[in-house]
Amino acid sequence: MKITVFGIGYVGLVSGACLAEVGNDILCMDVDSAKISLLEDGGIPIFEPGLKEMVGRNVSAGRLQFTTDVERAVNHGDVQFIAVGTPPDEDGSADLRHVLDVARNIGRLMNSSKIIVNKSTVPVGTAGKIREVISSELMNRGIDFKYSIVSNPEFLKEGAAVDDFMRPDRIIIGADDEQAIGVIRALYEPFQRNHNRIIVMDSKSAELTKYAANAMLATRISFMNELSFLAEAIGADIEMVRQGIGSDPRIGYSFLYSGCGYGGSCFRLFVRLSG
Template sequence: MKVTIFGSGYVGLVTGACLAEVGNDVVCIDIDAGKIQRLNQGEVPIYEPGLDTIIKRNMAAGRLQFTTDVDLGVSHGLFQFIAVGTPPDEDGSADLQYVLAVARSIGERMRDYRVIVNKSTVPVGTADKVRGAVGEVLARRGAAIEFDVVSNPEFLKEGAAIEDFMKPDRIVVGTDNPRTTELLRALYAPFNRSHDRMVCMDIRSAELTKYAANAMLATKISFMNELANLAERLGADIEKVRVGIGSDPRIGYHFIYPGCGYGGSCFPKDVKALERTARDVGYPAPLLQAVEAVNDRQKEKLFEKISAYFGGDLAGRTIAVWGLAFKPNTDDMREAPSRTLMEALWRAGAKVRAFDPVAREEAHRLYGERADLILCDSPESALQGADALAVVTEWNVFRSPDFDEIRHTLTRPAVFDGRNIYDPAHMKAQGFDYFAIGRGTA
């Protein structure tokens, strides 16, 4: 089948590559000419395990092309996917300018029937706006061309995106007629073999399903972080509590890991956007507000602990930071807890020596050259001349380091573990001053 994807970011690239991998003929469009040029030179602009191989294989097979040519894109695909960003506007609502710009581009160029599939995360009612935008342009052109708009939210996780797309838990499809449902069923058939994973519904419910999923996951994390803060004050260990509650299948083990807060491009913006949607319809959504407030506070936790350890005076100190990405297996630093920590350390006059297995370039892009940030080549080199170590992202490489080396290299034997990856008893036995999240017994 012929597919066009607008937006060659995390979602667009993974969607395009995976649809090509199962035999579709895919054109990916982006307005960022630099990105398209890099892709055409065989360079994948994001770090996502496995993506590189699939892209190269399908480009070589002629099933996947990258272009800035919108005319080509609109004439190519029966399916026109929208996978552009929906960043938060000033008031927290999702900014739909990119989505609607794509809708207008399609309307301006389409010559026959098109299925416009929205994969971006968008507020309830956006499909109506997309339909309106396309319809308006068609009317201006005096063109009576049929089209459908579908909501097909994406649930992939960065770092595991290929696996999530190839073996989805569910494929949510919101349509307003059976014809489009069947077209989407045919497109997704290769990913829907062992049992029917397609969950078909009306468009508004599909749009809300996406926010509901992310808000539920963010709620679980903030709930655990709230309990972690309580456990610290009560002399209890949140990690014991986590296992104690996760063993109840009604609760489950997923997404109940406490830590230094959730980051990434989605949870923070989607909780905000849903809260904003709720406010717009006269419901203040107190639970969502609390989820966000707890997370904002949680991102300050590591700094508070470090500052308290050094008696509130961090001027002239150097802190080693392990992990910059918002989670392992990605180079994405959007809303990453490492940023909250580093920026607070800088404000307090401290220096940072940071190491991340893949996000170094991204950190450099975000912060440029500055005297108080040294981006290091290895975890060990980040420790050189540092007074304490903060672990912010639980990359595997940090899980069993040479503890003797850490203790001997740091000027103070202080480890601040934002992801609870070390054993408090072991750290104490090794002579560390060890601070974790919610481990009141540590």
């Protein structure tokens, strides 16, 4: 399958490499020419175990290419993945400029039917905004190509992203177009050979699922951080408390550590420095 990935940050590069690994023809596009040059020279802009080797293997096999040419990128893929950043805006909300810029370019340059798959972390309702932008661009051109919007949130953990993509615990497909759903099902088939991991829902439910998952994990970390303050105040051992509650299968051990905080809708960890 011919696929374009817009954005070669953490999600885009991992997704592009893993999709190429199972035989797809991937073109990754980014406006950062320095990143593209680094990748074409055999380097990678992020560290993720196993990623450099996977990128190199698929570049050598001709299944993975990189470009800064937007028109080439839009014309390449029948499926267009949006995997660009959504940093916090001044009011704390997700900045959708980059997502909508990609949608605008797709509508401005597409010359055939496309399936647009959003993997960026976005607020509920963004799929509708993407649809409106593409529709507006096509109307301005006076043409009417068929296109579908699919919400396909990512659930990658830093340090285990390649394994998470290759062996996912769930694949969320948010769409109402049965043909598009069928194409994305086929695309992910190599990643679910043991049992069906695909959950199909509407786009708003898919977008909310991503935020709900992040919120639940954030709640666990926040709860443990509050408990650690209490443990310190009364002289208890927070690690023993963690083991004591994590042994309950209803609670479990994952994301049950006190320590670093986090920030942003993409749930990135950070350390607050004093001074």
